Amino acid sequence: MIQKLITNIRKTNAPIVVGLDPMMGFIPEHITKKAFAEFGETLEGAAEAVWQYNKAIVDEIYDLIPAVKPQIAMYEQFGIPGLMTFKKTVDYCKEKGLVVIGDVKRGDIGSTSAAYATAHLGKVKVGANLLTPFGEDFATVNPYLGTDGIKPFIDVCKEEKKGLFILVKTSNPSSGEFQDRIVDGKPLYELVGEKVAEWAQSCMGEDYSYIGAVVGATYPEMGKVLRKIMPKSFILVPGYGAQGGKAADLVHYFNEDGLGAIVNSSRGIIAAYKQEKYASFSAVDFAKASRQAVIDMIEDIGSALGNR
Amino acid sequence: MIQKLITNIRKTNAPIVVGLDPMMGFIPEHITKKAFAEFGETLEGAAEAVWQYNKAIVDEIYDLIPAVKPQIAMYEQFGIPGLMTFKKTVDYCKEKGLVVIGDVKRGDIGSTSAAYATAHLGKVKVGANLLTPFGEDFATVNPYLGTDGIKPFIDVCKEEKKGLFILVKTSNPSSGEFQDRIVDGKPLYELVGEKVAEWAQSCMGEDYSYIGAVVGATYPEMGKVLRKIMPKSFILVPGYGAQGGKAADLVHYFNEDGLGAIVNSSRGIIAAYKQEKYASFSAVDFAKASRQAVIDMIEDIGSALGNR
Numbered sequence: 056m057i058q059k060l061i062t063n064i065r066k067t068n069a070p071i072v073v074g075l076d077p078m079m080g081f082i083p084e085h086i087t088k089k090a091f092a093e094f095g096e097t098l099e100g101a102a103e104a105v106w107q108y109n110k111a112i113v114d115e116i117y118d119l120i121p122a123v124k125p126q127i128a129m130y131e132q133f134g135i136p137g138l139m140t141f142k143k144t145v146d147y148c149k150e151k152g153l154v155v156i157g158d159v160k161r162g163d164i165g166s167t168s169a170a171y172a173t174a175h176l177g178k179v180k181v182g183a184n185l186l187t188p189f190g191e192d193f194a195t196v197n198p199y200l201g202t203d204g205i206k207p208f209i210d211v212c213k214e215e216k217k218g219l220f221i222l223v224k225t226s227n228p229s230s231g232e233f234q235d236r237i238v239d240g241k242p243l244y245e246l247v248g249e250k251v252a253e254w255a256q257s258c259m260g261e262d263y264s265y266i267g268a269v270v271g272a273t274y275p276e277m278g279k280v281l282r283k284i285m286p287k288s289f290i291l292v293p294g295y296g297a298q299g300g301k302a303a304d305l306v307h308y309f310n311e312d313g314l315g316a317i318v319n320s321s322r323g324i325i326a327a328y329k330q331e332k333y334a335s336f337s338a339v340d341f342a343k344a345s346r347q348a349v350i351d352m353i354e355d356i357g358s359a360l361g362n363r
Numbered sequence: 364m365i366q367k368l369i370t371n372i373r374k375t376n377a378p379i380v381v382g383l384d385p386m387m388g389f390i391p392e393h394i395t396k397k398a399f400a401e402f403g404e405t406l407e408g409a410a411e412a413v414w415q416y417n418k419a420i421v422d423e424i425y426d427l428i429p430a431v432k433p434q435i436a437m438y439e440q441f442g443i444p445g446l447m448t449f450k451k452t453v454d455y456c457k458e459k460g461l462v463v464i465g466d467v468k469r470g471d472i473g474s475t476s477a478a479y480a481t482a483h484l485g486k487v488k489v490g491a492n493l494l495t496p497f498g499e500d501f502a503t504v505n506p507y508l509g510t511d512g513i514k515p516f517i518d519v520c521k522e523e524k525k526g527l528f529i530l531v532k533t534s535n536p537s538s539g540e541f542q543d544r545i546v547d548g549k550p551l552y553e554l555v556g557e558k559v560a561e562w563a564q565s566c567m568g569e570d571y572s573y574i575g576a577v578v579g580a581t582y583p584e585m586g587k588v589l590r591k592i593m594p595k596s597f598i599l600v601p602g603y604g605a606q607g608g609k610a611a612d613l614v615h616y617f618n619e620d621g622l623g624a625i626v627n628s629s630r631g632i633i634a635a636y637k638q639e640k641y642a643s644f645s646a647v648d649f650a651k652a653s654r655q656a657v658i659d660m661i662e663d664i665g666s667a668l669g670n671r
Contacts, residue, residue: 076475079489096490100489101487128475128476129475129478131483131497133487134494135447142442160469161436162505163434164533165535167436181404181408182395182408186406188441189439197470198507198541199506201535201540201542203535203538222507225508227472227508229512230509230511231509233554237547239544239545243546
């Protein structure tokens with residue numbers, strides 16, 4: 056799957072991923088109104104609104120981008136109907152040729168981690184059948200529980216040719232509380248990065264491993280160091296745009312080959328029509344505003360990479 | 364909700380929780396056969412088998428125990444139908460008067476953590492309605508992202524009178540890889556424990572906080588230390604039985620009042636009929652074997668607490 060991600064990035068010339076993290080406040084009224092008219096102000100109604108919103112955006116931008124990253128929490132908050140929309144979104148994006156990164160941040164131990172890995176990247180055995188529960192291409196995972204938590208995910212990745220992005224240094228202000236603490240003379244996130252590099256080594260595609268890392272755009276100096284620690288891993292970079300990360304800061308997340316990183320933007324793209332910059336687009340044209348925002352983001356990152 | 368947990372523990376005189384972590388291999392053939400006959404060898408068929416298995420066990424043991432802890436990964440692996448069984452199990456156990464700890468180990472930042480908190484402990488606003496997505500009483504959460512990840516959960520807990528168990532020291536062999544690393548002269552898990560104590564202070568019930576911690580039964584010396592660091596927090600203790608934790612080791616997880624800890628057993632209870640010890644129960648009587656295993660566990664922990 057790492058090869059497909061690389062192929063898609065080369066084809067689109069866009070090392071970016073769009074976070075499909077819908078919040079009710081983002082969805083234009085004409086969509087919610089229609090969904091509520093059909094399903095009521097229910098979890099089903101909310102889930103239908105989210106689905107129509109996602110679909111319109113994906114239809115408008117899929118040809119420009121290599122990948123999407125649906126954040127499962129935003130679907131889980133609408134219970135079962137929300138998760139049905141998550142699954143529908145995953146399937147639809149895969150049909151459109153996109154790589155789907157399930158931003159699920161799961162992590163547990165042993166058979167429980169194996170069950171999560173099965174849920175999101177694998178197939179589950181029921182009687183004589185092998186069935187696909189959610190079927191994303193990549194999943195994000197949390198390393199706090201150590202190798203016991205990661206190994207079952209890696210096993211499924213090897214079998215299914217899927218991939219991981221392991222949280223190393225997250226983009227939020229308080230990420231340093233534990234991640235930056237000094238252990239044996241270096242911060243914990245470096246230690247986690249070294250483990251990722253070790254795991255990555257055992258899961259190589261052609262030039263890159265299918266075990267990657269999450270490193271926030273908001274900590275570019277740390278990104279520079281982590282790039283070197285994990286040379287074979289793709290870095291998934293949240294925090295661009297809304298959270299304050301700038302394109303110029305991100306060039307060091309990439310390798311010399313122009314690969315090795317994929318920069319995420321969520322609300323900056325999917326709720327672009329709410330920004331002053333895209334005020335010329337009406338709420339009805341929200342997906343067209345998203346398309347323009349994608350074009351602008353590709354240009355922004357492309358020119359920063361060109362200037363380095 | 365912490366008061367309800369304490370009331371239930373006092374009523375049953377059983378500081379234990381049963382982990383409803385069903386695996387297909389645990390479910391007796393007469394149940395899977397019937398479920399597959401009705402729904403086929405499908406995700407729906409598997410979910411139905413899990414539901415019938417859970418229901419039979421809960422019906423047999425609910426009067427003996429204060430709480431259950433369904434592990435969502437085991438349901439998520441059967442996709443949407445699996446999660447429907449998770450929700451049905453949560454609802455059914457609440458109807459039976461049990462406290463439900465959603466073992467979801469979620470954790471993210473800001474609005475995403477808020478969405479997870481809403482999904483599992485809160486209510487979501489859809490139009491003019493406030494709806495309950497999954498509705499557990501407690502959730503387990505992962506602290507790797509720091510305060511930004513925990514705060515949104517705490518906010519929902521305050522509003523809804525729900526509670527958390529935050530991962531501090533997990534029961535697995537490799538948990539030390541990151542959790543035991545020395546930071547400023549003490550292990551990281553102690554640092555996390557200190558944070559839990561701080562968060563707990565702001566969320567007090569009567570004698571205990573509704574912010575608790577997870578500390579594995581397999582590290583009793585660390586449990587002893589963490590008990591003192593987090594005096595107002597309940598400790599959820601996985602790792603008893605199958606993972607090797609012994610009752611005598613667990614007495615120091617409790618406070619002098621006999622409260623402050625709740626010991627989990629999963630497969631030791633729900634798959635008791637597969638153990639040599641309970642070989643007198645046939646597969647058809649699997650739930651009766653579970654009842655006996657609960658009685659034995661209460662006796663084991665009770666006598667260890669009596670002997671201290």
